[in-house]
Amino acid sequence: MKKKLGILLALVLSIGTILSACSSKEDSAAEKSGKNGQPYEIKWYTVGTPQKDTDKVFAEVNKYLKKKINATVKMTQIDWGDWAQKSQVMINSGEPFDIIFTNGTDYVQNAQKGAFYAIDDMLNNEGKALKQTIDPALLEGIKIDGKTYGVPTNKEAARQSVYTFNKRLVDKYHFDITKVKTLEDLEPMLKVIKEKEPKITPMATFKAYLPFDYIFNGEMPFGIPFEGDRDHVVNPFATDVAMQTYKTMHSYYKAGYLKEDAATSKDSWPMDVENWFVRMGDSQPYADLLWSRSAKYDVVSVPAEQPVTINDSVSGSIQAISATSKNPKKAMEFLTLLNTDEYLRNLVDKGIEGVHYKKNSDGTIEDLPARIDRYNLPTYSLGNHFILYLYKNDPKDKWEKFKEFNESATAAPTLGFHFNSDPVRSELAAITNISKEFYPALATGSVDPESYLPKFNKKLKEAGLDKVLKEIQKQFDDWKKTQK
Amino acid sequence: MPKLEQNQPTVTMPSSLEGMKGGGIKKRRKKYRDPQALPPVVNTIVSVLLGILAITCIFPFIYVIIISFTSEESIVRNGFQLIPKEWSLDAYHYLWSMKEQLFRSYGVTIFITIVGTIISVFMITFYAYAISRPQFKYRKFFTFLAFFTMLFSGGLVPTYIVITQFLHLKDTIWALILPLSMNAFYIIIMRTFFLKSVSESILESARIDGASELRIFFQIIFPLSLPGIATIALFSTLGYWNDWFTALLYIDNPNLVPLQSLLMKIEANLEFMRQNMDIANMQSSLFNTIPQESAKMAMVVIATLPIAVSYPFFQKYFISGLTIGGVKE
The missing domain is CATH 1.10.3720.10 (MetI-like)
Structure with missing residues (x-):
């Protein structure tokens, strides 16, 4: 009797094992490859909506790669919204794969955790060609404790915030936007728009710009001014600039230039809805052209700052080799090829010639419908932009302009400095909460800075602002000593 | 089914059981002024309260259905409305396309x-x-x-x-x-x-x-x-x-x-x-490829409907199942 009951239980436990055994076949093949002539399969995870023609394109890619480096690539895309959570679980669980897309703080944290393979040695061997191709500012900027943990996408390395205007309205009222340098300069135009264009919101909600190099992001009260004392970390919200800017913003808000729910609204102001006059964004060469194309009406921008190379702008898109990779050398060879080989780069990005795009006689290309419907990859995440084919309506000097843009940029004081927040974790958590409460209201002008800014700063002080500032300063000084 | 049960907002197990019992007793003794029955005033108040509760439960879903039939233009200009200015089937056309x-x-x-x-x-x-x-x-x-x-x-x-x-x-x-x-x-x-x-x-x-x-x-x-x-x-x-x-x-x-x-x-x-x-x-x-608001709501509708429709069948079985006596000793 007892035995039979035991059997019943054993049955339950074994169902799981049996069912799972059905699906565990393909594991052993991947492991022994790369040595005995078998092409090594590189597992590559990158961001974006999975596409229908991925297999078709990668069959071509693999044909080419087998010849070149005796490897094949299995690329898997993870959808935009799933990316953050899924990639984090994959990394934390130590799943074996070779290459993964990463950016920003994710990159820094995972690299500090040891999730990525340091590629400095390989950059001098397998990746020599790669090192020569990529803008040194990018490679320098993503170094963490002196080591490189990924291959940055070679594109614009700097950030330039711009005010973007709706060109139709600018022309209609003959505004001279070239004179706009600061937030205050917008006033006369906003006034006209508010009076004469009732259907247009004069300002698409944006957070007022402050000229600081932020340690975390614009919301957190830690930054180094771009101008003046570039050696000391301060609280930007305690400066006169902040007070001045937020006052202006508040007067705009009171005048009704912004939507009333600006501080809390999640409205993203898509470009293709023509209901705004001025907005703020990050630019790159010929950005107006791209924006106009996606908006389907003309926009025109004026810079709000000089191009500046900051940590965020260099780590916007990185392909890192996983520490769990079984063959990092092959992965590096592939990344090198992806960033230097024009055929491969365009194949991965644009698909197959004649199927996804067609080539014109002058070397430019045009998308065929299949590129949009079946193989639409996010160009920015994949690799070197400067070897991409130009579209028919692209300016001929597009990539030259990018290079000029990168060369004209100045390096931010903290470029390459990555703060280790472990010692002040609890203070930072408190400060984050306070910032989340005050910052959106202040930066959109929804509240009066005269009363709210001091309140904000007082609360920050109570939460341990000074301690964090001190810690950042200490690490910053230490880091500077190691720089030549 | 007794009256009260239809007002039952959520179909959690114990409350619907009570609903049945209460309704049953009420029905049987209607004519005799049952001392245990609720006084008419209280009964009305309770019914109204439960009714309101039921509406608050079901209202969001009705709203979702309405939004799914609203034209995108109308949502952008006027926000979500109970009776939209323009109706449209675009959202469902979109779903059909995918x-x-x-x-x-x-x-x-x-x-x-x-x-x-x-x-x-x-x-x-x-x-x-x-x-x-x-x-x-x-x-x-x-x-x-x-x-x-x-x-x-x-x-x-x-x-x-x-x-x-x-x-x-x-x-x-x-x-x-x-x-x-x-x-x-x-x-x-x-x-x-x-x-x-x-x-x-x-x-x-x-x-x-x-x-x-x-x-x-x-x-x-x-x-x-x-x-x-x-x-x-x-x-x-x-x-x-x-x-x-x-x-x-x-x-x-x-x-x-x-x-x-x-x-x-x-x-x-x-x-x-x-x-x-x-x-x-x-x-x-x-x-x-990302749909707009109305299409999102339309997706919610088609994802929820099957389970919502099949629920009553389940529920019936589920309650009668629970009330069947097991073994009497």
């Missing part, structure tokens, strides 16, 4: 719900039955084993490692079925149910007649425990139908994405787009 993915996801969801519920019911009842029988020597140990997982769970990352690296379930349909099939809480419920409702003497008589252990289980225990089994079957059906998280973790292949996960993906993608306008504006075609 019917391939939709039908696939529907198929996946239905498959995992049915297969999952069956597997889950068998695994849970087998386990629960075994640990409910006093003759089973190790039942304390196995009870504790199940109970322990209720107190301490392995956490996300270890679970992920087990499923992807030991069981190799990643990107297979089993990854959607097996992780949810065992549930310690249901095991404990069923164990208690077996202990309480199936008397040892019945089993003894079966044994005397020479029935094997399996035969006892399928021919005696199973029919006797139908109410309990129906309950956990319903719970796991809902669990499988609504599950999106396992798909987020384990599924890369778009052909294996269940319906709820598809919805979540769309929602999450929209959120991502909001936060990364720069990317969206630079390569505008990338996000073309």
Whole structure:
């Protein structure tokens, strides 16, 4: 009797094992490859909506790669919204794969955790060609404790915030936007728009710009001014600039230039809805052209700052080799090829010639419908932009302009400095909460800075602002000593 | 059905039972001014309150349906409205245009719900039955084993490692079925149910007649425990139908994405787009596939309707099942 009951239980436990055994076949093949002539399969995870023609394109890619480096690539895309959570679980669980897309703080944290393979040695061997191709500012900027943990996408390395205007309205009222340098300069135009264009919101909600190099992001009260004392970390919200800017913003808000729910609204102001006059964004060469194309009406921008190379702008898109990779050398060879080989780069990005795009006689290309419907990859995440084919309506000097843009940029004081927040974790958590409460209201002008800014700063002080500032300063000084 | 029950807002088990009882008593003694019946005033107040509660429960869903029929123009200009200025079927046209993915996801969801519920019911009842029988020597140990997982769970990352690296379930349909099939809480419920409702003497008589252990289980225990089994079957059906998280973790292949996960993906993608306008504006075609507000609502409608429609059938069975008496001793 007892035995039979035991059997019943054993049955339950074994169902799981049996069912799972059905699906565990393909594991052993991947492991022994790369040595005995078998092409090594590189597992590559990158961001974006999975596409229908991925297999078709990668069959071509693999044909080419087998010849070149005796490897094949299995690329898997993870959808935009799933990316953050899924990639984090994959990394934390130590799943074996070779290459993964990463950016920003994710990159820094995972690299500090040891999730990525340091590629400095390989950059001098397998990746020599790669090192020569990529803008040194990018490679320098993503170094963490002196080591490189990924291959940055070679594109614009700097950030330039711009005010973007709706060109139709600018022309209609003959505004001279070239004179706009600061937030205050917008006033006369906003006034006209508010009076004469009732259907247009004069300002698409944006957070007022402050000229600081932020340690975390614009919301957190830690930054180094771009101008003046570039050696000391301060609280930007305690400066006169902040007070001045937020006052202006508040007067705009009171005048009704912004939507009333600006501080809390999640409205993203898509470009293709023509209901705004001025907005703020990050630019790159010929950005107006791209924006106009996606908006389907003309926009025109004026810079709000000089191009500046900051940590965020260099780590916007990185392909890192996983520490769990079984063959990092092959992965590096592939990344090198992806960033230097024009055929491969365009194949991965644009698909197959004649199927996804067609080539014109002058070397430019045009998308065929299949590129949009079946193989639409996010160009920015994949690799070197400067070897991409130009579209028919692209300016001929597009990539030259990018290079000029990168060369004209100045390096931010903290470029390459990555703060280790472990010692002040609890203070930072408190400060984050306070910032989340005050910052959106202040930066959109929804509240009066005269009363709210001091309140904000007082609360920050109570939460341990000074301690964090001190810690950042200490690490910053230490880091500077190691720089030549 | 008695009047009160129709007003019942949510269909949780105990309250609907009460509803039935109350209604039944009321009906029988209407003419006699039953001292236990609620005074008419109180009755009205309670009915109104319950009515309001019911409306607050059902209203959002009606609103969702209305929005799904609103034209996108109208939403952008006037926001969500109860009676929109312009009606439109665009959202459903849009869904029709992505019917391939939709039908696939529907198929996946239905498959995992049915297969999952069956597997889950068998695994849970087998386990629960075994640990409910006093003759089973190790039942304390196995009870504790199940109970322990209720107190301490392995956490996300270890679970992920087990499923992807030991069981190799990643990107297979089993990854959607097996992780949810065992549930310690249901095991404990069923164990208690077996202990309480199936008397040892019945089993003894079966044994005397020479029935094997399996035969006892399928021919005696199973029919006797139908109410309990129906309950956990319903719970796991809902669990499988609504599950999106396992798909987020384990599924890369778009052909294996269940319906709820598809919805979540769309929602999450929209959120991502909001936060990364720069990317969206630079390569505008990338996000073309993301539907607008009304289409989102239309998706909610078609994802929820089947389960909402089938619920009453379940519920009926579920209540009658529970009220069937077991064994009288």
